[in-house]
Amino acid sequence: MQYDFITIEGNIGAGKTTLATALSKAYNAxxxxxxxxxxxxxxxxxxxxxxxxxxxxxxxMAERYKQLQELLAQKNMFQQLTISDYLFTKSLLFARVTLSDDEYKLYQRLFEIIQQQLIQPQVLIYLHAPIRKLQENIKKRQRSYEQKIPDEYLQRIQETYLPYIKQLPLPILFVDATHADFITTDRHLNIIMNALDQTYPPGLHPVSLEP
Structure with missing residues (x-):
């Protein structure tokens, strides 16, 4: 494995935690x-x-900072590879969707101070799925407070994420997760692992998971 720190991102219900957990087991990360x-x-x-x-x-934001700050403080004590199911910047992206303009300006100032102190991933895996697939996954995991999330909210998050990740200065595996299944089959997980074996320049690199 050429990376020390891999991050997985995507919309609510995209499968971030499922993939992160599967990869961590596969790599003993x-x-x-x-x-x-x-x-x-x-x-x-x-x-x-x-x-x-x-x-x-x-x-x-406070909880994400605490987790990642501890990661940075213990960087010489890690296992060889660390895998996270979130990018710290998601704090700012979600805030852009949920907060008023005045609240967002204050939040952004705090975010910019904190972000400078954190370790950044070497590669990002972005799981992209249509809204209908996100809603299917949300319903399957049966968290009561999520069951009424409107399509419009998920769409706004999607539209906020995409322009942001396109300008990140790191390799991004852009995974079409429409048919993703990381639980009942190893095939899709193996596709991701094979992609991680490759070397990429910064920018988007499409990865397709066939049905």
Whole structure:
């Protein structure tokens, strides 16, 4: 494995945690998963987005920072490879969708101060799936507070992510996850692993997972 730090990103329900977990087992890698269930504002946000968006995003940013800061502090003690199911920048991308303009400006200032202190991945795996597939996955995992997420919200997140990742200065494996299945078959996981064996320049590199 040529990388020390791999990050997986994508919209809600894209399969980030599933893929990160599968890859960590395959490579015997250290796994860093977002502790979304610990955010006390998440159920409240889905019920009342305007009231709870700002504390929701602040809590997420603080928790992501804590996790990744610990990762940086222990970098000489890692297993050879670390795999994360989130990019710290997602804090800013989600905030752009959920916050008012004034709240976002404040949030952005805090984000820019914090981001400079964090380790960055060497390669990003981006899972892209249509909204209908995201909704199918969301329903399957049966988190009660997610079941009413509107298509419009997922679409706004999708439209925020895509322009951002295109300008990142690192290799990005852009995976069409429309038919992704990392649980019941090894075939799709092997495609991702084969792609990680290759060397890429910065930019988007399409990876197709056939049905």
């Amino acid at each position: 250290r796994l860093v998963l977002e502790a979304f269930a610990d955010n006390p504002f998440l159920p409240k946000f889905y019920e009342n987005p305007q009231q709870f968006a700002f504390p929701l995003e602040l809590f997420f």
